[in-house]
Amino acid sequence: MAVANLLLRTIAENSMVVLLQGLQGEVTTVDLRNESTARGRVVNVDAFMNVRLEDVLYRDRRGKLTRLQDLFITGRNVRYVHIPDHMDIMKTIQSQLAKIHRVRNFASHGGGRKEYSKKK
């Protein structure tokens, strides 16, 4: 399981998905490939760009609006994810990468970090 998560972190780290993962908790709009849109709070985005939203206003391609409590959009169906204006994109990417590196250093074999902790 740890190996699978390590690989997922590697995927995320090497793609813009890492930015989307920083959207957790934000309310945003996702445009789907079939022209429908979904606006809601981001619960999670995984390495495959599957997006999970809650408290969603879903507009189908004809414009009909529906409220959905929880929504899971398959990554393949995502066309755009709108980044809220107030978000600093570079900072988000950097902090997400930092999280990944922190986790990697703790979990990597040989444990590079723990050997080189700052001496007081």
Added chain:
Amino acid sequence: MVLLKNLRPPTEGVRHEQAETTAVMNGQKLGCGTLYVAETRLLWFDGSGMGFSLEYPTIGLHAISRDVSAYPQEHLYVMVNGKLTGENEADMAEKAADDEEDDSSNSSCAGDDDDDDEEAITEIRFVPSDKVALESMFSAMCECQALHPDPEDDDSDNDFEGEEYDVEEAEAEHGHADIPSFYTCDEGLSALTQEGQATLERLEGMLAESVAQQYHMAGVRTEEANGEFEDGMEVDAAAMEAGQFEDADVDH
């Protein structure tokens, strides 16, 4: 619309099973049956074994709908790319690109219009009698969907099955690092030749270099290493001088 017959419950990998669930496909009630959320596919069939199966790669989205003004019953909504002809669900992904947009018709489309923007979709609603089960049904589908990443995605390596990346979960894993077999410092060093020893020191130096960089990079603040993880591996203090290995390639 053609439904499959003689469907049987899957024998393994069933993440959720929900009996007394009505299936409604494109507005047409198919009757009451049991929904099986299995790792390989989604299955629904009634008491006579008549029903249908869905392949996860063909599912565009799924959701919990509790808005009774939109649809009178709380249900699990599933949007499938393409038409369900019942012949072969595996073809659906291809058909989705070819078929004309046609929501009301339930016949397979002969007039192919190569318009990617107007893919046909199938809307399915699973209405369980037990509304409380909707959360579990939804979660089970999320898990299974994540097991089927898009094989056509060439942005990333998708050769394996994985889980959602969860920072909290990942950080909780600190104590369960997947460490392949390795020597402890004492027994290991004695097993090394002189050349091996030199290689070890060089590699440790590279690690020191990359860690030192991370401490100074972009002002990222990192916490002290948790003392709980000390495993007695002492490092030669000389290796701490990152300058020693300036010419080394740092690969991280």
